[in-house]
Amino acid sequence: MEPILKVTDLSKSFSRAGKNEFFAVDHVSFEVMPGEILGIVGESGSGKSTIAKLITRQIDATTGTIEIDGQDITKLTGRQLIPVYAKVQMVFQTPAGSFDPRRTLGDGICESLRNKGISKVEREAKARGLLEQCGLSSEFLERYPHQVSGGQCQRAAIARALMCDPRILIFDEATSALDVTVQKQIIELLQQLQREKKLAYLFICHNLALVQQFCDKVLVLYDGKIVEYGLPDDVILYPQSEYARRLVDAIF
Amino acid sequence: MAVLLDYQHVEISFNGNAVVHDVSFQLHPGEILGLVGESGSGKSTLVKAAMGLLGSSGMVTRGDIWFEGKNLPDLSDNEMRHICGEKIGMIFQDCGASLSPIRTIGEQIMESMAAHRKVDVAAAKATAMELFDKLHFKDGERVWNSYPFELSGGMNQRAGIAIAMLMNPVILMADEPTSALDVAVQRQVVEEMLNVRKVFGTAIIIVTHDIGVVSAMADSILVLQEGHVMEYGKAKDVLENPQNAYTKKLLSAVPRLRRERL
Numbered sequence: 001m002e003p004i005l006k007v008t009d010l011s012k013s014f015s016r017a018g019k020n021e022f023f024a025v026d027h028v029s030f031e032v033m034p035g036e037i038l039g040i041v042g043e044s045g046s047g048k049s050t051i052a053k054l055i056t057r058q059i060d061a062t063t064g065t066i067e068i069d070g071q072d073i074t075k076l077t078g079r080q081l082i083p084v085y086a087k088v089q090m091v092f093q094t095p096a097g098s099f100d101p102r103r104t105l106g107d108g109i110c111e112s113l114r115n116k117g118i119s120k121v122e123r124e125a126k127a128r129g130l131l132e133q134c135g136l137s138s139e140f141l142e143r144y145p146h147q148v149s150g151g152q153c154q155r156a157a158i159a160r161a162l163m164c165d166p167r168i169l170i171f172d173e174a175t176s177a178l179d180v181t182v183q184k185q186i187i188e189l190l191q192q193l194q195r196e197k198k199l200a201y202l203f204i205c206h207n208l209a210l211v212q213q214f215c216d217k218v219l220v221l222y223d224g225k226i227v228e229y230g231l232p233d234d235v236i237l238y239p240q241s242e243y244a245r246r247l248v249d250a251i252f
Numbered sequence: 253m254a255v256l257l258d259y260q261h262v263e264i265s266f267n268g269n270a271v272v273h274d275v276s277f278q279l280h281p282g283e284i285l286g287l288v289g290e291s292g293s294g295k296s297t298l299v300k301a302a303m304g305l306l307g308s309s310g311m312v313t314r315g316d317i318w319f320e321g322k323n324l325p326d327l328s329d330n331e332m333r334h335i336c337g338e339k340i341g342m343i344f345q346d347c348g349a350s351l352s353p354i355r356t357i358g359e360q361i362m363e364s365m366a367a368h369r370k371v372d373v374a375a376a377k378a379t380a381m382e383l384f385d386k387l388h389f390k391d392g393e394r395v396w397n398s399y400p401f402e403l404s405g406g407m408n409q410r411a412g413i414a415i416a417m418l419m420n421p422v423i424l425m426a427d428e429p430t431s432a433l434d435v436a437v438q439r440q441v442v443e444e445m446l447n448v449r450k451v452f453g454t455a456i457i458i459v460t461h462d463i464g465v466v467s468a469m470a471d472s473i474l475v476l477q478e479g480h481v482m483e484y485g486k487a488k489d490v491l492e493n494p495q496n497a498y499t500k501k502l503l504s505a506v507p508r509l510r511r512e513r514l
Binding site: 043179180181182183184208210212233247248250251252 | 290291405434435436437438439442461463464465467468501502504505506507508509510511512513514
């Protein structure tokens with residue numbers, strides 16, 4: 001089986017006046033197989049979100065390559081990226097902030113299909129179906145982001161990400177801003193969707209306990225470098241790096 | 253044992269709508285009480301009510317909050333000034349943001365001491381250094397001379413705790429003091445607060461949604477949901493043997509690190 005996402009020797013550096021180059025992401029390599037859940041953990045500033053931005057091409061890599069479904073996307077630009085975004089979608093930390101406050105959730109959810117020229121009837125039917133799968137009734141299409149709770153908004157954001165039938169979803173701290181009982185519901189939803197649609201997830205999270213419960217593999221980042229990469233139980237029970245050991249010890 | 257702070261049937265309303273209903277609890281000297289609940293449960297509001305921080309739209313509409321023989325919601329601003337900061341200290345979620353960005357920590361320490369009593373720089377600095385020492389700050393001199401942006405998030409939080417402890421208050425209110433911090437730094441701040449209690453005997457009310465933090469600190473726990481008390485008791489009892497359906501649901505939703513193979 002071919003990996004759905006393959007990252008090889010990926011770096012992002014920033015040059016600083018009078019100082020050495022700063023590597024936010026420092027030569028990392030990993031892959032995600034179809035249907036696999038890979039967790040990325042690390043403290044603030046370790047480069048977790050930069051990796052997500054590199055993979056979704058919001059910023060350009062300094063070195064290395066990113067392959068999605070066998071295609072090298074590292075240097076693609078503009079229109080060339082449109083078919084790539086049909087395969088990779090992202091869910092953000094603050095759901096309300098990821099929707100346009102002046103437009104309904106339905107507008108936001110349907111936008112990708114509208115851009116593809118799919119008819120209103122068709123795209124709304126699909127949105128209703130996905131909202132229902134995500135545990136929301138179709139009346140949420142008419143709601144504005146400020147009219148729904150954080151958990152409901154995150155469900156809508158997941159439905160939005162699923163509209164173009166992606167193969168891999170990237171979650172950047174997607175449950176961190178939610179209450180624990182809501183977080184649990186969202187995780188259950190993600191598990192169910194993963195089973196039904198054979199989706200792969202890249203799950204960026206600072207909560208090691210959640211990663212242990214939810215992910216097939218985990219990657220620990222420190223100062224932009226991979227310090228651990230393996231099965232969650234191996235990493236948590238037998239951490240090899242000093243940093244991972246400290247991280248595990250610090251958890252209450 | 254003497255009761256330090258006594259909430260009796262407290263109801264708090266914003267613009268006439270009650271958001272906290274009939275909450276009663278007692279804080280004893282040296283006790284650490286955890287107020288636990290999800291967003292909107294009223295946990296911060298309860299603490300703010302004692303500090304007079306409800307703003308113009310909020311007020312205590314029923315019940316009393318007794319401290320040293322006085323009902324806090326009845327006091328004038330002038331009387332509150334002698335209690336807030338001096339007898340009841342407070343720290344917030346992001347101390348870096350509640351400190352002034354254009355003054356050094358030292359200048360802000362001076363300012364907050366001068367608000368309560370006459371001090372000169374040398375005496376203030378001596379007091380602060382002694383306090384920094386008790387709180388095991390590695391380089392107190394550097395902290396004193398630093399601007400908040402020159403310190404890490406965790407160090408700002410510890411500086412915030414130090415500033416709150418300057419007047420040696422009998423109660424420290426901590427509103428989500430660890431929520432904005434990385435895990436390893438969270439532990440440092442929790443240990444800092446435990447150290448404060450050990451050294452000064454301060455009673456602490458910690459408001460948090462983080463069950464891990466309360467289980468590491470609290471002697472007693474009060475669980476809130478939508479402004480109602482769900483459960484109140486010894487920390488061990490509430491965490492290990494919850495009686496209330498909501499408490500059970502909350503505790504079971506918390507992901508816990510498994511340190512053994514299944």
